[in-house]
Amino acid sequence: MKCFSRYLPYLFRPPSTILSSTCHTEADIISTVEFNSSGELLATGDKGGRVVVFQREQESKSQPQRRGEYNVYSTFQSHEPEFDYLKSLEIEEKINKIKWLPQQNAAYFLLSTNDKTVKLWKISERDKRPEGYNLKDDDGRIRDPSTITSLRVPVLQPMDLMVEATARRVFSNAHTYHINSISVNSDLQTYISTDDLRVNLWNLEITDRSFNIVDIKPANMEELTEVITSAEFHPQQCHTFAYSSSKGSIRLCDMREAALCDRHCKYFEEPEDPSTRSFFSEIISSISDVKFSHNGRYLMTRDYLTVKVWDLQMENKPLETYQVHDYLRGKLCSLYENDCIFDKFECVWNGSDSVIMTGSYNNFFRMFDRNTKRDVTLEASRENSKPRAILKPRKVCVGGKRRKDEISVDSLDFSKKILHTTWHPHENIIAVAATNNLYIFQDKVN
Amino acid sequence: MISTMECGADAQNLISISLMKIHNSRTQRGGIKLHKNLLVSYVLRNARQVYIKEKYAEIYRMQQYEEVMTVCNEIQELDPLDLDAEDDEEHARTACCGEGASPCGSVCHRGAAQPAAHARTASAVFGCASLEEDTREPDPSYYRSCCMEASPAPHCDQLPASGSAHCNKTTVLDLDTHVVTTVENGYLHQDCCCDAPPLGQGAQTPAKKRKVEPGCYVSDVEEISDFTAARKRAKREDCSYHSLDYTDTSNISNLISIFGSGFSGLLSRQADLEQICSKQVLASLGAWTRAIVAF
Numbered sequence: 001m002k003c004f005s006r007y008l009p010y011l012f013r014p015p016s017t018i019l020s021s022t023c024h025t026e027a028d029i030i031s032t033v034e035f036n037s038s039g040e041l042l043a044t045g046d047k048g049g050r051v052v053v054f055q056r057e058q059e060s061k062s063q064p065q066r067r068g069e070y071n072v073y074s075t076f077q078s079h080e081p082e083f084d085y086l087k088s089l090e091i092e093e094k095i096n097k098i099k100w101l102p103q104q105n106a107a108y109f110l111l112s113t114n115d116k117t118v119k120l121w122k123i124s125e126r127d128k129r130p131e132g133y134n135l136k137d138d139d140g141r142i143r144d145p146s147t148i149t150s151l152r153v154p155v156l157q158p159m160d161l162m163v164e165a166t167a168r169r170v171f172s173n174a175h176t177y178h179i180n181s182i183s184v185n186s187d188l189q190t191y192i193s194t195d196d197l198r199v200n201l202w203n204l205e206i207t208d209r210s211f212n213i214v215d216i217k218p219a220n221m222e223e224l225t226e227v228i229t230s231a232e233f234h235p236q237q238c239h240t241f242a243y244s245s246s247k248g249s250i251r252l253c254d255m256r257e258a259a260l261c262d263r264h265c266k267y268f269e270e271p272e273d274p275s276t277r278s279f280f281s282e283i284i285s286s287i288s289d290v291k292f293s294h295n296g297r298y299l300m301t302r303d304y305l306t307v308k309v310w311d312l313q314m315e316n317k318p319l320e321t322y323q324v325h326d327y328l329r330g331k332l333c334s335l336y337e338n339d340c341i342f343d344k345f346e347c348v349w350n351g352s353d354s355v356i357m358t359g360s361y362n363n364f365f366r367m368f369d370r371n372t373k374r375d376v377t378l379e380a381s382r383e384n385s386k387p388r389a390i391l392k393p394r395k396v397c398v399g400g401k402r403r404k405d406e407i408s409v410d411s412l413d414f415s416k417k418i419l420h421t422t423w424h425p426h427e428n429i430i431a432v433a434a435t436n437n438l439y440i441f442q443d444k445v446n
Numbered sequence: 447m448i449s450t451m452e453c454g455a456d457a458q459n460l461i462s463i464s465l466m467k468i469h470n471s472r473t474q475r476g477g478i479k480l481h482k483n484l485l486v487s488y489v490l491r492n493a494r495q496v497y498i499k500e501k502y503a504e505i506y507r508m509q510q511y512e513e514v515m516t517v518c519n520e521i522q523e524l525d526p527l528d529l530d531a532e533d534d535e536e537h538a539r540t541a542c543c544g545e546g547a548s549p550c551g552s553v554c555h556r557g558a559a560q561p562a563a564h565a566r567t568a569s570a571v572f573g574c575a576s577l578e579e580d581t582r583e584p585d586p587s588y589y590r591s592c593c594m595e596a597s598p599a600p601h602c603d604q605l606p607a608s609g610s611a612h613c614n615k616t617t618v619l620d621l622d623t624h625v626v627t628t629v630e631n632g633y634l635h636q637d638c639c640c641d642a643p644p645l646g647q648g649a650q651t652p653a654k655k656r657k658v659e660p661g662c663y664v665s666d667v668e669e670i671s672d673f674t675a676a677r678k679r680a681k682r683e684d685c686s687y688h689s690l691d692y693t694d695t696s697n698i699s700n701l702i703s704i705f706g707s708g709f710s711g712l713l714s715r716q717a718d719l720e721q722i723c724s725k726q727v728l729a730s731l732g733a734w735t736r737a738i739v740a741f
Contacts, residue, residue, distance in 0.1 A: 092476040115476060177480055196480045227481045246481055279460060279496070282488035286481075336489065337463055342482050 030433035032420055036100035036108065039424040042070055042431055043110055044438055045095025049079040051112055051165075053123060054440075068429075070440055074123050076165035079114040091116050097182050099191070101204075109168070111191060115178040118193050120169035120204065128156040174200050174210045181230045187238040194231040199243060199261075213261045214243060214253065229344075230290045237296065244301055248272075248285035250310065268299065268315045270308070280332045280341060288344035293353040294425075300356055302347040305329060307358050307368065322368045322375065325360045327398040327409045340414050348423045348430075359418030362407065363434045364394060380418060380432045380439040391441065457497035464490045 027048030034043050042054040055073035082091040092115055101109040107124040132154040136142050177195035184191045192213070193200050199214035214231075218224055231243035239255045251264035272281065284304040291300045298319070299310040305326055308318035324345075328335060335341040340361070347358040359365045360377070368375045377394045397406040420433040428443035464486050471478050471486075505514065 087477070089477040090475050094476075178476070180481075224484065227484060229481065246484060279457075279489050279492045281492070283485045286485060333460075336460075339467075342485065 025436075028436040030420060030436060030438060031094050031096065032098050033422045033431050033433050033438065034098045034100060034110075035422050035424050035431065036110075037102045037425060039426055039429070041073065041100070041108060042422070042440070043098045043100065044431075044433065045078065045098050045112060046436075047092075047094040049077055049081070049093030049095060049114065051076055051078045051095060051098065051110075051121070053108075053110075068442070074163040074165055076121070078112045078119060078121065078167075079117065082116070084116075096179060099182050099184050101184055102188060104188075111182055111184065113179050113182050113193065116172065116175055118171040118179070118182060118191075118202070119167050120171075121165050122168045123163060123165045126162045126164060127159060129159045130154045131157045169204065169207050171202055171207050171210070174202075177227075180228070181232070183232040183241065185233045185238050186236055190238075192231055192233065192241060194228055194243065196227040199228065199231050199241075201255075211259070213255060213259070215260065215262065229287050232290055232292055235292050235294060235296045242290055242292065242299060244287035244290040246286040247282070248287055248303060250287065250290060250299060250301060252312065266312065266315055268310050268318075270317050276329075278332065280336055283336070283341050284332065289346040291347060291349060293349050294351065295353055298353065300347050300349060302345050302358055304341060304343075304345075307347050307356060309356070309370065320370065322356070322366075324358055324366055325364075325396070327396055328361075331409065335414070338414065340417070343417055343419060345417075345419050346421060348421055350423050350428070351426045357421055357423060357430065359421055359432070361414050361417050362412040363416040363418055364396075365418045365421060365432055378441075380434045380437075380441075382437070457493040457500065460493040461490060461497070464493065 025048075027046060027050075029047045030044050031047050032043075032045040035041070036043070040056050042056075044052045044054075046052075051074075052072060053074040054070040056068045056070050059068055078095055079093040081093045083089070084091055094114055095112050096115065097111075097113050099111045101111070101120075103109075107122050110121050110123070112119055112121060131138055132152050134143070134148060134151055134154075135145070171193070175193065175195040175198070177197050179193055179195050181194045182191060183194075189205075190201055190203055193202065193210075194214075197215065197217040198212055200210040201213050202210045214228070216226070216228060226245045226247040226249075229244050229246055231241060234240035234242070240252060241255070241261075242250055242252045244250045247269075249267060249269040252266035252268070253261035253263075254265045255261060257263070257265065272285065287301045287303050289302040292298070293300065293309075297312060299312060301308050301310065301318075302324075305324060305328060307322045307324055309320040309322075311319045332341060345359050347356060349356055354371055355367055355369050357365060357367045363380045364377050365380065366375060366377050377396070378391050379394050392405075395403075395406045396412070397403065397408045402408050416435060418432055418434055422431045424430070430441050432439045432441065467486050468483060471483055
């Protein structure tokens with residue numbers, strides 16, 4: 001398997017703080033990462049409501065070894081903490097998801113969301129500024145009109161590149177519950193935002209109304225048995241979307257059938273194995289992420305212990321199941337006590353849909369090659385990160401004699417978790433968020 | 447069949463932990479997380495099922511079911527107003543309800559290894575003692591239900607000993623419509639206690655005060671409001687529970703009241719109240735698992 005044998009470690013820290021591996025502020029914890037559709041830009045969102053966008057350097061012939069490094073391109077405050085006075089609730093500024101819009105002109109557009117509000121941001125460059133105004137000086141001071149004796153035509157002069165981010169749309173007041181995901185439609189005109197009980201369809205141009213297309217809120221809240229955990233549009237079919245539930249099922253819906261897509265057209269669920277039933281069966285079967293493959297033929301879902309690949313044509317069981325960290329099955333009780341069992345891991349496809357990746361604890365992340373059925377565990381850590389070094393596969397010892405370089409289950413650090421990862425759409429470049437650090441790994445391809 | 451082999455998971459311990467999580471979630475930044483609380487409620491339900499099963503298995507092992515019923519019948523003839531052990535009761539109730547916000551009744555949880563343990567468990571969840579000590583009914587055989595509202599400062603209506611009807615309120619706020627629904631149960635614990643033979647009294651234990659007749663509540667089920675109708679549906683789900691007549695709607699309302707307002711009071715007396723909460727939770731029905739999410 002073409003593994004990540006060489007990597008370029010980048011440890012990006014938020015610019016305002018000095019961090020060590022053990023000391024960081026809560027606000028700096030990265031809460032989402034996303035490549036744009038070309039892979040040129042990489043956006044991260046954090047708990048403090050900030051968005052940091054990285055841009056890949058252009059390859060230069062003079063410095064071929066600095067091939068495509070990512071540097072900070074823009075930083076802006078996307079969301080601020082708010083207070084809902086009606087319900088006496090504080091609304092966190094944490095960025096839950098970022099989704100890029102495909103580039104249509106010189107500017108870049110992305111959607112970012114916290115628990116309640118989605119915002120459309122425009123990121124644009126300015127490298128020229130007009131000089132030579134008549135009514136004001138170059139530094140902005142108003143000129144006394146009586147002193148003007150002649151007119152001049154302002155001209156654009158080059159200036160240092162400035163990247164500015166402006167909020168173009170704010171989509172608010174449409175969600176009673178916490179937004180967990182957003183997904184841009186392939187028609188590039190609409191997108192969906194999803195909370196625990198509802199999915200709303202928006203037009204990117206219209207902020208004062210949205211259409212509710214899924215509503216699973218029961219008439220009597222006491223009868224609530226499941227919530228929506230994630231939703232995504234099909235990558236090609238603009239009328240199809242899927243949403244996952246806390247009960248471990250996925251529903252595929254067609255918006256052409258009815259205005260309200262409460263009736264699914266496909267229902268994916270694997271029957272539970274009664275022999276593995278435990279106190280925590282419901283928790284570990286809750287799906288934390290759902291992703292369509294790039295080719296639109298498969299769905300991938302992540303629950304607490306496994307990643308599953310589903311064929312859209314087969315609803316009764318997954319096509320493939322990968323064990324991410326099955327050694328945790330015997331530790332569910334303590335993971336419940338320390339709340340780790342509620343961690344929501346994400347999963348990603350590579351560009352060709354041949355490899356899938358997801359995170360784990362101890363800053364481990366796992367890759368599964370669907371064709372060769374081989375898998376690897378890698379670690380994102382500063383101690384192991386040296387430029388141009390090879391990422392060494394890691395192994396967790398589940399019992400018996402622990403070999404050298406293996407780590408035992410009891411030694412795993414559950415405070416170091418990799419929940420968010422993203423894969424470059426075309427190349428073998430991955431970005432991995434480990435708490436407050438961002439690691440970008442690249443597979444060297446000659 | 448839930449495996450209890452993982453990490454020596456103790457059902458009662460899980461229940462305590464889960465209740466604590468639900469309590470903590472109410473003060474977390476960002477508001478109550480519906481998804482997480484729903485999952486916690488599933489753990490609560492699973493733990494309760496295991497606990498009940500284990501308890502029943504233990505009881506059945508110790509004594510035949512018929513003997514248990516015989517004991518119950520014998521208890522019916524006991525004087526319900528036996529005041530000899532009142533001091534213990536009073537003390538327990540004071541311990542439970544010293545905090546103004548606590549709706550939790552003094553639950554008999556002493557001497558767990560009793561043949562009638564299951565019955566005591568059932569009776570333990572019934573009713574809740576008065577919140578205000580100065581107006582506490584001196585007769586420990588009566589229970590006060592608490593009027594709980596969604597506001598942080600719950601209060602409890604005190605009933606005169608004559609036992610006029612009082613309301614057992616639970617308030618639910620619908621986050622979408624912002625409609626506050628208050629459900630009232632016009633049932634009087636005292637009436638039921640007086641009318642029906644008490645159940646679940648270990649003859650040897652001070653717990654015999656804890657008498658509530660499930661039968662009387664069952665008879666009132668038909669008159670309950672929509673809110674408690676949900677509990678009725680939940681009763682049918684839990685067959686094993688139902689067959690042993692542990693269906694008590696007021697327990698659920700008490701539990702929901704606890705979740706609604708009484709946690710800080712409950713949890714200030716950690717050791718006792720863990721037991722109390724656990725016992726109450728265990729003897730309740732499935733509806734409370736979903737009632738939690740209503741917050």
